[in-house]
Amino acid sequence: MAKLLHPTDLLNRLQARTPLLWLNPHLGEALPPDAPHPVLIEDAEQRIRRHEPLLKRLFPELRETGGRIESSLMPADALQLALGHVSDRDAWFVKRDDSLPVAGSIKARGGFHEVLAVAERIARDYGGMSANDPVDYLLSENTKRLFANHTIAVGSTGNLGLSIGVLAAALGFDAVVHMSRDAKQWKKQRLVSRGVRVIEHDGDYAKAVDAGRQAAQSNSRCHFVDDECSALLFFGYAAAARHLAVQLEQAGRVVDEAHPLFVTIPCGVGGAPGGITYGLKALFGQHVHCFFAEPVASPCMLVQLAAVHDEPLSVYDIGLDNRTEADGLAVGQASRFVSPLMKAQLSGIFTVPDDTLYRHLRIARTSLGIALEPSAAAAIGGPGWLANSPEGKRYIQSHAPSYAQSAHVIWTTGGSLVPAEECARYARVAA
Numbered sequence: 001m002a003k004l005l006h007p008t009d010l011l012n013r014l015q016a017r018t019p020l021l022w023l024n025p026h027l028g029e030a031l032p033p034d035a036p037h038p039v040l041i042e043d044a045e046q047r048i049r050r051h052e053p054l055l056k057r058l059f060p061e062l063r064e065t066g067g068r069i070e071s072s073l074m075p076a077d078a079l080q081l082a083l084g085h086v087s088d089r090d091a092w093f094v095k096r097d098d099s100l101p102v103a104g105s106i107k108a109r110g111g112f113h114e115v116l117a118v119a120e121r122i123a124r125d126y127g128g129m130s131a132n133d134p135v136d137y138l139l140s141e142n143t144k145r146l147f148a149n150h151t152i153a154v155g156s157t158g159n160l161g162l163s164i165g166v167l168a169a170a171l172g173f174d175a176v177v178h179m180s181r182d183a184k185q186w187k188k189q190r191l192v193s194r195g196v197r198v199i200e201h202d203g204d205y206a207k208a209v210d211a212g213r214q215a216a217q218s219n220s221r222c223h224f225v226d227d228e229c230s231a232l233l234f235f236g237y238a239a240a241a242r243h244l245a246v247q248l249e250q251a252g253r254v255v256d257e258a259h260p261l262f263v264t265i266p267c268g269v270g271g272a273p274g275g276i277t278y279g280l281k282a283l284f285g286q287h288v289h290c291f292f293a294e295p296v297a298s299p300c301m302l303v304q305l306a307a308v309h310d311e312p313l314s315v316y317d318i319g320l321d322n323r324t325e326a327d328g329l330a331v332g333q334a335s336r337f338v339s340p341l342m343k344a345q346l347s348g349i350f351t352v353p354d355d356t357l358y359r360h361l362r363i364a365r366t367s368l369g370i371a372l373e374p375s376a377a378a379a380i381g382g383p384g385w386l387a388n389s390p391e392g393k394r395y396i397q398s399h400a401p402s403y404a405q406s407a408h409v410i411w412t413t414g415g416s417l418v419p420a421e422e423c424a425r426y427a428r429v430a431a
């Protein structure tokens with residue numbers, strides 16, 4: 001086989017599914033010339049804030065938050081202790097996107113942003129909405145009738161469909177979610193009960209996306225949310241950065257040369273963790289260090305960033321099967337929109353076997369009392385990789401000499417909507 005990845009032994013270790021920490025040799029290089037302008041992050045923040053009153057009217061569960069789709073930054077000393085890390089100068093936090101309202105996962109950020117942007121565009125182009133119309137215009141009977149003639153479709157393993165489908169249907173769109181047949185039954189049921197059309201496909205996530213994309217191409221009144229290259233999803237995720245900065249400040253943590261910030265995020269196709277990284281880099285530059293976590297069976301971003309050539313390379317190309325219990329992360333091919341950006345900004349990626357996901361899921365429950373889905377537990381090992389592996393120590397030495405005083409943010413990405421029986425099953429697997 002021609003050389004696919006560097007360094008040379010990486011291919012063997014990935015094929016053997018050996019958990020590893022890979023450091024990105026391109027960190028700090030210039031972004032590609034066509035990289036999107038950071039002002040788009042602010043646009044997304046404003047779009048989301050502007051529509052809070054609308055979201056509040058659509059979803060009773062948002063009444064208390066005034067329509068805000070945000071999560072808490074939870075101090076995680078108990079998790080730190082449970083994992084055997086002892087230090088009194090650093091601070092651990094868990095960013096609780098597992099409890100984001102309405103959608104129950106990080107997908108609420110990107111998905112809601114894209115649906116809102118599309119709704120605005122359609123209301124403008126077809127409904128004559130003007131810049132002066134209030135956002136309730138989108139809830140009027142006329143607009144509802146307009147939206148009923150438009151389709152918003154998405155291909156999804158579950159969580160993206162839950163976020164796109166539920167909001168699109170609530171706004172009155174014909175909402176369609178293409179799913180692989182093996183997607184979780186409760187996710188399908190939740191969608192159907194909210195008025196979403198679920199179309200099942202054989203094969204993996206990429207097949208469902210392909211089928212959805214093709215169905216949409218023949219219909220000019222269909223917007224297909226393309227997880228493999230969507231800028232609107234990406235900037236919805238990026239908008240999370242500023243609120244995290246405020247939360248860190250409120251927790252008394254500054255981020256600067258002497259107090260670096262380490263953020264670890266589970267990675268599927270790369271939109272969510274990539275957008276958040278892009279947003280955080282725009283705020284904190286070299287003082288923030290972002291790491292992704294991927295299943296040993298599906299390290300698609302790692303494979304793409306370590307590829308010797310620039311062409312798309314998938315986990316199947318190196319002989320992996322993309323089969324993992326972390327259904328939100330079971331993606332064979334990284335986003336072609338996100339990977340060139342992460343090449344310049346990402347610190348590294350570590351890989352996680354399924355049994356570690358379940359172990360960390362259990363530790364999160366016993367130490368912090370939070371219930372996660374397997375994908376959402378992937379980032380928990382991040383600080384351990386940094387502190388205890390030769391690669392982690394090498395990274396700290398060359399990039400973060402003030403590591404001892406860092407803040408660690410572990411992004412937990414989904415779980416609050418998982419039915420109790422399913423949670424009980426996770427607990428049994430983990431025991």
Ligand SMILES: *Cc1c(COP(=O)(O)O)cnc(C)c1O
Binds near residue numbers: 266272
């Ligand atoms: C989708 C998802 C991710 C990763 O997001 P990508 O944009 O696919 O990289 C992580 N955790 C959960 C629970 C998800 O649903």
